[in-house]
Amino acid sequence: MTDSAKTKRGKRERLVAAASQVLHQQGVEKTTLADIARVAEVPLGNVYYYFKTKDQLVEAAIDAHALGFRAMTASLDAHTGPRDRLKALLRGWIEQREVTARYGCPTGTLCSELDKRTDGLDRAAAEVMRLLIDYAERQFRAMGRADSHELAIALVAAYQGISLLTNTFRDPELMAVEGRRLERWIDSLA
Amino acid sequence: MTDSAKTKRGKRERLVAAASQVLHQQGVEKTTLADIARVAEVPLGNVYYYFKTKDQLVEAAIDAHALGFRAMTASLDAHTGPRDRLKALLRGWIEQREVTARYGCPTGTLCSELDKRTDGLDRAAAEVMRLLIDYAERQFRAMGRADSHELAIALVAAYQGISLLTNTFRDPELMAVEGRRLERWIDSLA
DNA sequence: GTCTATATTTAGATAGAC
DNA sequence: GTCTATCTAAATATAGAC
Structure with missing residues (x-):
């Protein structure tokens, strides 16, 4: 760009x-x-x-974010198998660690903040989070895991949690260490 | 009360x-x-x-939150061993799942929101998160784990992440399921 | 110490010329 | 379609009577 x-x-x-x-x-x-x-x-x-209104501009930004996520996963699908896709996702998160340390995960911070609202914007943010979980779940299912949903929730929760800590303590290394731990975890799954 | x-x-x-x-x-x-x-x-x-100022009142609320956390861990120390303390912590989180589904983790939402600020309030919130990590780390160390710091980060990250998802999807069951998974994980540690 | 009324500031939103 | 000037509402903060 x-x-x-x-x-x-x-x-x-x-x-x-x-x-x-x-x-x-x-x-x-x-x-x-x-x-x-x-x-x-x-x-x-x-x-x-x-x-x-301001809200309409915020909503347009969220929609653009969802569109960007779909584009990212589409390019991820170029990887050979579901396990590689998940690990590519992890590496992307690790690469973004400096931005995350400064500003947090774009999706997570939006969900956290917009949840305090009663209007529909909170649901728009939740939809992006849903996209992420669904994508992870499809990969775990393709790996033959019957507990794909639970695994997807655990993976995204781990990412969102470490994003928050990385941001809170302004320490990109937290994301790097936890990212490697999650990679080993994915490798350990049958 | x-x-x-x-x-x-x-x-x-x-x-x-x-x-x-x-x-x-x-x-x-x-x-x-x-x-x-x-x-x-x-x-x-x-x-x-x-x-x-409003900020001084917010800071007083954060300080009160930190004080409440110290009181909670003090009563947790009544449990026999470090493993039981960690599991009691988990059960407390699970018990709070309805509140978390509605409003998120008090500490996590504060850290997420206040991070956007340049004044000192973001550091006050981070301090509460630090208390939580330090407490978990002490328990893992008492269990004889050399990687107590990494484990504490992973535990708190998992909790913060599932809190965000529980809140985003307004689904208390997410916390219950992940909480049980984390309990099994703690039991599995040597 | 308490409380009403109000000043000040800021940001979302609009009017209307071009 | 574009942009300046301005309106209005809301929230922080203060003045000053009690």
């Missing part, structure tokens, strides 16, 4: 990209539309031409 | 108790001082006699 917000992609697209980034870094509640507009290099008043 | 906010405990004490409750339920950013004052049954303007 050589494009920055500066370049002449569509403004709507720039706003969504800027929202994804800033919402992850600052959290939903602490992010103002002015913050997003500045990063997207779109005048504040113009935001409302594309999104009627 | 037969005391409600109504009773004539000190106002400062009532404000801290109300803050602990409401901050857990609504999150820090979405909670107003008016919310806390209402639950504590203290007039809004009077809050500022006890706390100069």
